[in-house]
Amino acid sequence: MRYTPHTSADQKLMLDALGLASVDELFSHVPASLRERARIALPDGLTELAVRRRLEYLAAQNISAVDWSFFLGGGIYHHFIPSAVDATISRSEFSTSYTPYQPEVSQGTLQALFEYQTLICQLTGMEVANAAVYDGASAAAEAVLMARRIQPANKRRVLVSRALHPQYRAVIATYLKNLTDVELEEIPFDGSGGTDVDALGQRLDDKSMCVVVGYPNFFGVIEDLAPIKSACARVGAQLISVTTEPLSFGLLKPPGEFGVDIAVGEGQSLGVPMSLGGPAFGFFACQKKFVRNIPGRLVGATVDSEGRRGFVLTLATREQHIRREKATSNICTSQTLCVLAATVYLSLVGKSGLRRIAEINAARARVAKAQLVGGAGLRAEFSGPFFNEFVLSGENLTERFARCAEAKIVPGVRLEQWYPELKNSFLICVTEMNEREEIARLGRTLAR
Amino acid sequence: MAEPLPDKKSALISQPSLLFESSSAGRSAVVWPAEELGAEDAIPSALLRRDTVGFPELGELEVVRHFTRLSQQNFAIESQFYPLGSCTMKYNPKINEAVARFPGFAQLHPLAPAGMHQGALALLHDLERMLAEISGMDCVSLQPSAGAQGELTGLMAIRACLSERGNPRKKIIVPDTAHGTNPASSTLCGYDVIQISSNDRGVIDVSAVAKVMDEDVAAIMITNPNTLGLFETNIEAIAALVHGRGGLVYLDGANLNALMGIAKPGHMGVDVLHMNLHKTFSTPHGGGGPGAGPVAVMEPLRDYLPVPRIVKNGERFELLEDSAKSVGRVRSYFGNFGVLVRAYTYILSLGGDGLENASRMALLNANYIRKKLAKSYQIAYDEPCMHECIFTDRIQHKSGVSTLDIAKRLLDYGYHPPTIYFPLVVSGALMIEPTETETPETLDGFIAAMLAIAEEARAEPELVKQAPYSTPVRRLDEARAARKPVLRWQPDLPSDDS
Numbered sequence: 001m002r003y004t005p006h007t008s009a010d011q012k013l014m015l016d017a018l019g020l021a022s023v024d025e026l027f028s029h030v031p032a033s034l035r036e037r038a039r040i041a042l043p044d045g046l047t048e049l050a051v052r053r054r055l056e057y058l059a060a061q062n063i064s065a066v067d068w069s070f071f072l073g074g075g076i077y078h079h080f081i082p083s084a085v086d087a088t089i090s091r092s093e094f095s096t097s098y099t100p101y102q103p104e105v106s107q108g109t110l111q112a113l114f115e116y117q118t119l120i121c122q123l124t125g126m127e128v129a130n131a132a133v134y135d136g137a138s139a140a141a142e143a144v145l146m147a148r149r150i151q152p153a154n155k156r157r158v159l160v161s162r163a164l165h166p167q168y169r170a171v172i173a174t175y176l177k178n179l180t181d182v183e184l185e186e187i188p189f190d191g192s193g194g195t196d197v198d199a200l201g202q203r204l205d206d207k208s209m210c211v212v213v214g215y216p217n218f219f220g221v222i223e224d225l226a227p228i229k230s231a232c233a234r235v236g237a238q239l240i241s242v243t244t245e246p247l248s249f250g251l252l253k254p255p256g257e258f259g260v261d262i263a264v265g266e267g268q269s270l271g272v273p274m275s276l277g278g279p280a281f282g283f284f285a286c287q288k289k290f291v292r293n294i295p296g297r298l299v300g301a302t303v304d305s306e307g308r309r310g311f312v313l314t315l316a317t318r319e320q321h322i323r324r325e326k327a328t329s330n331i332c333t334s335q336t337l338c339v340l341a342a343t344v345y346l347s348l349v350g351k352s353g354l355r356r357i358a359e360i361n362a363a364r365a366r367v368a369k370a371q372l373v374g375g376a377g378l379r380a381e382f383s384g385p386f387f388n389e390f391v392l393s394g395e396n397l398t399e400r401f402a403r404c405a406e407a408k409i410v411p412g413v414r415l416e417q418w419y420p421e422l423k424n425s426f427l428i429c430v431t432e433m434n435e436r437e438e439i440a441r442l443g444r445t446l447a448r
Numbered sequence: 449m450a451e452p453l454p455d456k457k458s459a460l461i462s463q464p465s466l467l468f469e470s471s472s473a474g475r476s477a478v479v480w481p482a483e484e485l486g487a488e489d490a491i492p493s494a495l496l497r498r499d500t501v502g503f504p505e506l507g508e509l510e511v512v513r514h515f516t517r518l519s520q521q522n523f524a525i526e527s528q529f530y531p532l533g534s535c536t537m538k539y540n541p542k543i544n545e546a547v548a549r550f551p552g553f554a555q556l557h558p559l560a561p562a563g564m565h566q567g568a569l570a571l572l573h574d575l576e577r578m579l580a581e582i583s584g585m586d587c588v589s590l591q592p593s594a595g596a597q598g599e600l601t602g603l604m605a606i607r608a609c610l611s612e613r614g615n616p617r618k619k620i621i622v623p624d625t626a627h628g629t630n631p632a633s634s635t636l637c638g639y640d641v642i643q644i645s646s647n648d649r650g651v652i653d654v655s656a657v658a659k660v661m662d663e664d665v666a667a668i669m670i671t672n673p674n675t676l677g678l679f680e681t682n683i684e685a686i687a688a689l690v691h692g693r694g695g696l697v698y699l700d701g702a703n704l705n706a707l708m709g710i711a712k713p714g715h716m717g718v719d720v721l722h723m724n725l726h727k728t729f730s731t732p733h734g735g736g737g738p739g740a741g742p743v744a745v746m747e748p749l750r751d752y753l754p755v756p757r758i759v760k761n762g763e764r765f766e767l768l769e770d771s772a773k774s775v776g777r778v779r780s781y782f783g784n785f786g787v788l789v790r791a792y793t794y795i796l797s798l799g800g801d802g803l804e805n806a807s808r809m810a811l812l813n814a815n816y817i818r819k820k821l822a823k824s825y826q827i828a829y830d831e832p833c834m835h836e837c838i839f840t841d842r843i844q845h846k847s848g849v850s851t852l853d854i855a856k857r858l859l860d861y862g863y864h865p866p867t868i869y870f871p872l873v874v875s876g877a878l879m880i881e882p883t884e885t886e887t888p889e890t891l892d893g894f895i896a897a898m899l900a901i902a903e904e905a906r907a908e909p910e911l912v913k914q915a916p917y918s919t920p921v922r923r924l925d926e927a928r929a930a931r932k933p934v935l936r937w938q939p940d941l942p943s944d945d946s
Contacts, residue, residue, distance in 0.1 A: 001805045002798050003539055003730075005887045006812070014816045014888055026811045027710050029832050030679050034711035040582055045799030048543050055793060059552025061567025063560070066551040074559045075780060082478055084512050086549070089734075092526035093519035096540050099736035101532075101867075103926075104919040105859055107463060108522035109735035112515070115467050118936040122503050128935050131736070134593035137780040145636075167780045174754075174776035178607055178616075178638035222495050253497050266780070275548075276568055277558030277781025278593070279738030291933065297736065301941065302929035305914075308463070310921040314929040320596070320632035321870070325641040330632035333594040333726060337734030340515075347467050347511045348477040351503035356480045363485045385491050413559045417769070432480070 002045050065274065068408040069438050071368075073389045073429025074218065075136065075165050075244040076277050077269045079357075080432055081345065085271045088344045089337055099297070099333070103312045104304075109336065110311035113299040116343040123249040123346075124263040125256025126285035131297040132339045133331055136244055136266025137168040139282030140212060141175035142295045142329060143240045143262040146286070147210035148182060149293045149328065151238065155209045157183045159237070161195040163217040165244055166418035172212070182209070193221035193382025193391065201231045208237035210262075215241040215255060216248055219382055219427065220365075220389025225258035238262065245269055246283070248387040250358025262286045271345025272338050281335035281342070292318060295329030357432055361388035365430040368439045372428070376447035381425050391415065393425040400446050401426075407445045463920055464517045467504040468937045477508035502939065521920045522735070523864045529890050531817075533836045533867035533879025534627070534675055536705045536727035538806075541797065544730065544790035553789050558781035562767050568785065569765035573758050575792045576742075582795075582803065583701070584714025585721055585744035589753040591783045595702060598722030598741030599633035599669075604775040605720060605745060605752035606667050606696045607637055612773070617666035617695070623652055625676055625871045630669045630700060639666060646873065650676040650829035654685045661693050671700040672716070673707070675871040675879070676829055677814065677836035687717025696720065696749075704728040705883070706811065706835035709804025713744075720745050729791035740787040754778045809884035810835040813891060817880055820895045824902035828874045836881035840874055849905040849912050851876040856923065857904065857915035861897035 006014075015021065027035070046054070065078045072078065089095060093108060100106030100113075113131045120129035133139045144158055158176065160169055169186070176182045187203060190196040195213050204211070211232050216222045225241060232239045241255040243265030255263040268280035286294060292315065300314035320327040349357060365388045373380050378394035394400070397414065404411045412428035419425070430439065464470075506514070523530065530537040548554065556565050576588040592598035607616045620634040621642050631641040642665070644656045657668060668690050672680045680686075687697045699718040705728040707713070713721045725731050726739035733739070745753060751773040759766050798806060811834055818827065818837035825839040841851040855865035855878070867879040882891060905912050916922060934941065 001809075002802050003541060004802075004805055004809045004884045006809050006884075010888050011812065014812055018815055018819050023808045023812055026808075026815055026832065027679070027834070029681060030711050031681065031684065033684070034715050037584075037715055038707075038709050038711050040709050040800035040803055042578060042581055042795070042800035042803070045802040046796050048797070051543060051793060051796050052547070054796060055547045055550065055789075056552075058567040058571050059547075059550040061565075061570065062552045062556055063564040064551045064553075064555035065557060066555050068564075070557055070560070072557040072559055076558055078555075078557065082508075084477070084508055088512065088515045088519075090545065091516070091519045092540075093522040093524045095545075095732040095734055096525035096530075096537075097522045097735045098530065098532055098535055098537060098733045098864075102523070102855070102859065102865055103924050104856065104916050104921055105521075105523035105528075105864065106735075107920050108518035108520065111463070111466070111518055111521075114935075114937070118466075118468065119503070121936045122500055134597060135780050138593065138597070138778075165780075167777060170777040171779060174604070174778055175636070177776065178604065178636075180638065222491065224492075224495060226494070249497070251491065251497060253495050273549075273554040273786075274557050275554050276556040276565065276785035278779075279740075279784035279786050281738075291935070298933070298935055300929040301934040302925045304921040304925070305923050308921050310463075310924045312924050312926050312929045314926065314933060314935075317930075320628035322628070323632070324628045325631035325635045327628065327632040327635075330596040330600060330629050330636050331594075332596045332627075332629050333724075333733075333739040334737040335593075335734075336736035336738075337732070338738055340735065344511065344515055347504050347506055347514070348508065350471075350476040350478075350505045351500055352474070352505070353476040353478045353480065354500070354503070355497075357478075359485045360480060360483065362491070363483070366490055385495065387491075410557075410560055410564075436483075 068410060070410050071412050071428045071430060071434065071442060072410055074413045074427055075266055076274050077245060077429065078274060078431055078433045079269055081271050082348050084348055085341050085344045089341045094340055095337055100313060103310060107310060110299050112340050112343050114301065114311050116339050117299060119343060119346050120283050120285050123246065123254065124285045125254025126263050127288035128291050129283065129285035130294050131299055132334055133282040133284055133296050134335060135278060135280060135282045137171035139264035139284050140168045140242045141172045142284065143264045144172055144210060144212065145175065146262060146293050146295060147238045150290055151209045155207055156181050157185060157207045158209055159185050159187050159203055159211045161213040162186045163189040163193065163195055163219055164212055164214045164242060165218045168242060192384035193219040194223045194384045195228065197227050204231055204235045204237055206235050208235050210238040210240055212240045212242060215243050216245060216387045219391045220386040221382055221384035222252060222387060225260060229259045245387060247358055247361060250354040251362060267342050270342035272341050279335055279338055281338040293328055296331050296334060360432045364434060364439065365390065367436060368430045371439060371443040372446065376443055388431055389427055389429040391425050391427050395424065397424055397426060403448060404445050409442055409445055411442060411446060464514050466937050467514060468502050470510060471505040473505055475505040475507050477506060477511055528862060528864050529886060529894055530864040531866050531880045531882045532864060533881040534702060536881060536883055538730055538883040539885040540730050540732040541794060544793045547793045548786045548789045566765055569758055571792055572788060573760060573765055575788055578795050579723060579742055580744060582708060583721055583744050584712025586747045587750045588742050588744045590742045590788055591754045591778055592741040592743055593779050593784055594737060594739040595722055595724040595741040596629040596633060597778060598743045599629055600636055601754055601775065601778050602698055602720040602722055602743045603633055603637040605749050608752040608773065608775050609749050610666055618664045619666065621657065621660055621665055621668040624873050625674045626669060626671055627700060627702060649831055650678045651680050652682060652686060654682050654689060657686050657689055661689060663693060665695045667696040667698050669698040669700060671702060673703045673834040676838050677833040678829060678831050679834055683716045702727060703835060706807055708807040710807055719749060725787055725791040730794045731787045731790040738784050738787055740784045806884045813882040813884060813886060817882055817891055817895060821898055824899055828877065836879055838874055839878045841876035844905040847905055847909040849909050851878055853912045853915065854901055857901045857912045858897060859916040860918045863894050863897055
C-alpha cells in the first residue's frame with residue numbers, strides 16, 4: 001500500500017509481539033455500531049503517473065499568469081520570485097519539521113524566524129514583530145483583538161476605513177461578531193481615494209478603541225498617516241495600519257515613523273506564489289510596550305548551557321497551549337514555511353534591490369496610468385498618490401473586459417461587487433512582471 | 449559524574465552568523481533592468497522612506513549557503529524519526545509538492561473571474577466531497593487556514609445556529625485532556641469554558657457531562673481519539689445527552705488519522721468537526737505551517753458555513769460570496785489553496801482502501817511501541833490505545849530523571865522526542881505517535897534507544913540530566929529569553945563568536 005511499508009510478514013511479526021491474531025483486534029473496543037459503517041466509499045488508490053495526469057488535467061482547466069497577461073492586484077500580487085527561494089524552502093529539513101518545540105534540533109527554523117522578525121521590524125519601522133499569522137485579513141482582525149486587550153473597557157468602538165480591503169473588513173466583522181462589547185463603524189473615503197480624515201475626526205471620541213486603515217489602501221492610494229495619527233492621539237485611540245503590498249515598503253515611509261501602534265499586512269508579495277490567494281502569511285508588528293499582548297509565536301535570542309547564542313520560542317505564557325481560555329489568541333499552526341520564503345526573498349533582493357524593485361513597480365504603474373487615462377476613454381477615479389495600483393473609471397467596462405479577454409489580458413479587478421458606488425470602476429495593478437510593451441497592448445485593447 | 453559522549457559537533461552543523469552580521473554594503477543577489485524611473489517625483493516626499501538601516505546586503509551564494517547551513521541544524525521527518533504525539537508526522541509525499549507547483553495552480557490569481565479557475569474549483573469541490581465521505585459528515589468548507597481557525601469557525605456556526613433557534617447560550621464544555629486551542633477558540637467565540645475531568649480510565653463519563661450539562665451549554669468539544677490516544681467509547685451516549693438538552697457536539701479532528709475506515713465522526717452524533725490536513729492528509733508541517741483546517745458540518749448547520757461557498761451550476765463551478773445565515777468570511781480568498789491541492793493529491797494516491805490501511809497501520813505501530821516500552825516506562829492508562837501511546841516518567845523519577853531529560857537524551861540518539869508534558873492531566877507525559885509510514889525496523893531502533901535511556905536513567909542519571917551533547921547547541925536558557933526578551937537583531941546584539 002502507498003506510503004505504508006508493512007509487508008504481511010512485518011504485520012504478522014508485530015501482531016505476534018502484541019499477542020493478537022489480526023489488526024482488527026486493535027480497535028475491537030470501538031463500538032460495533034460505528035465500525036460497521038466506517039467503510040470509505042472512495043475509489044482505490046491511483047499510481048503516481050495516474051495521479052499526475054489527473055492533476056495536470058485539472059491544472060490545464062485554469063488560466064494562470066503564465067498563460068495570460070495579468071494586471072491583477074487587490075491584495076495578491078504577481079511578482080518575480082528568484083529560483084533560490086523555492087530551492088531553499090523545498091529543503092526537507094525546513095519543510096518536514098514541526099513547530100520548533102525542541103530548540104536544540106530546531107535552530108535552523110528558529111534562527112530564520114528571528115531573522116524574519118528583524119526584517120519585518122526594519123520594513124515597518126516597528127519595534128517588535130511576531131513569527132506571523134495566517135494571512136493579512138486575519139492579521140488585521142488579530143490587531144483589533146489586541147487593541148481590545150490593551151484599551152480600557154470604556155473604549156470599544158472600532159473605526160475601519162471603507163478604503164480598507166473589503167475582505168479584510170469582512171474578516172474583522174466576523175471575528176468581532178460574537179464579542180458583544182465591541183462596535184464596528186465604517187469611515188468613508190474621499191475624492192483622493194484616501195480615508196476621509198474630516199469624517200474620521202468627527203467620529204473619533206473617547207469611546208474609540210482603534211482606527212484601521214490601509215497603507216497603501218485597497219485603491220492603491222498611499223494614505224498620509226500623519227493627520228490620522230494626530231486625530232487618533234487626541235482621543236487615545238490606537239492606529240492600526242494594514243499593508244497588502246509590502247513591496248511598497250521599498251519606497252514608502254515605514255508605518256512606525258508615523259507612530260502607528262500596530263502594523264500588519266499580507267506577506268505574499270515577498271517571494272510567495274499567488275496560489276489562488278494562499279498559503280502565504282500575515283505579518284504582525286507593534287510597539288515594544290505591547291509585546292505581552294501580541295498573538296502567535298515569538299522567537300527570542302538566548303544562550304545555551306555553554307554560553308553559545310541560540311534561539312527559542314519565548315513569552316509562551318501568552319499562548320493557547322499554556323494559557324488556554326485566557327490566551328491572547330487561539331492560533332497554533334501558522335504559516336512558517338511561507339515566512340521562510342519571505343526571509344530568503346528579502347535576503348536575496350537586499351537593501352538596494354528592494355528599493356529598486358519598488359521603484360520599477362511605481363514607475364511602470366505611472367507609465368500605465370499615463371497611457372490609459374484620456375487616450376483609452378478612461379479617467380482616474382482618485383487623485384491621491386499611489387504605489388503600483390490605481391482605480392480607473394469609464395463606460396462600457398463589460399465590453400472592454402471582454403475585448404481584453406479575447407486578447408488574453410485581464411485588465412484588473414471590477415470594484416462593483418464591493419462598492420456599488422464604483423459601478424464603472426476597476427482596480428489595475430502593474431508590477432515588474434508587466435513589460436512596457438504589454439502595458440501598451442493593454443492600452444490599445446482597452447481603447448479599441 | 450559520568451563522562452559525556454565525545455563531542456560530535458562538526459563543521460557540518462556549526463551555526464552560521466545572522467544575515468545582518470554578514471552583510472556588505474552594495475551587495476545584492478538580484479539584478480534588475482535599467483530603465484527610466486522617476487517614480488519618486490510622484491510620491492510626496494513626506495511619504496517616502498529614508499535609509500533602511502541594517503537591512504541585509506548579500507550575494508546569491510552567501511544567501512543560499514546561509515539557509516542551507518541553517519537547514520542542517522533542524523531535525524525533520526526526512527532525516528529523523530519524529531514521533532511527536534498529536535502532530536501526525538507522517539511522510540510528506542514528493543508528488544504532492546510537484547503538483548502544487550504546477551503553474552496552473554501556483555500562478556492563479558484569486559480575483560480573476562471564476563471562469564478562469566474552473567479546474568481549481570473542481571478540485572476544491574471534489575475535495576469537499578471526499579472529506580465528507582471520509583468523516584461521514586454532510587458538508588465541508590475548506591476556508592479555515594489551520595485547525596484552530598477551523599475550531600473558531602465551527603464554534604461560530606454553532607453560535608449562529610443556536611442564536612437562530614432563539615438563544616446562543618453561554619458555555620462550552622471542554623475536557624481536561626483537550627488541546628489548548630479548544631478553550632482559546634471558545635473564548636474568542638464569546639463563550640465561557642467549563643472544564644470537565646476524564647475518568648480514571650482516561651475517557652469522559654456520561655455522568656461527568658450530565659453534571660454540567662444545562663440549557664446554558666451551547667456545545668461540548670470532544671477530541672476523539674482523545675489526546676491520551678484513547679477512543680472515547682461513550683461518545684454516542686454523550687452526544688445524545690447533549691442533544692437532549694438542546695446543545696451541539698463539536699469534534700476536534702486532530703486525531704482523525706486513527707479513525708479512517710474504523711469509525712466516522714458523522715456517525716457518532718457529531719454536529720461539527722474540523723480536520724487538520726497537515727496531520728492526517730500528509731501536507732508538510734513546514735516548521736509550523738502552513739496547514740489547512742477544513743470544517744465539516746451536518747445538514748442542519750450547512751447554511752452557517754463561511755463564505756465563499758463553491759456551488760456547481762450545471763457543468764460550471766461558481767462562488768457564492770453572500771449567504772444570509774453564513775458566519776461570514778474567516779480569511780481572505782479561498783483558504784490555503786496550495787495546501788488543499790497537496791491533500792487532494794494524497795487522497796487520490798491512497799484512495800479509500802489506502803486511507804483505511806493508513807489508519808490500521810498507524811494503530812499497529814503505536815500499539816507495538818506501547819507494548820515494547822511497557823516494562824521500562826510507566827504507561828499512563830492501561831487501556832487499548834489508538835494511534836498514539838502515552839507514558840510517564842514515574843519510574844525514571846526515582847533516580848531524579850524527568851521527562852524533559854529523557855526527551856533531550858533522545859536527541860543524542862538521533863530521534864526527535866515525543867510530545868512532552870501534554871496532555872496536562874498526565875504528570876510528565878511522553879506522548880508517542882509513530883504514524884503508519886514508519887517501518888518496524890525504525891520503530892525497533894527507537895525502542896532500543898528508549899530502553900537504553902531507561903537503563904542510563906537508572907545507572908547514570910547525571911548523563912541523562914545533562915543531555916543533549918551532540919546537538920548544535922545544548923540546553924537553552926528559556927527563562928532568560930522570557931525575562932529579557934531579545935526579539936530582533938540590533939547592531940549591539942552579542943555575536944556568537946563573543
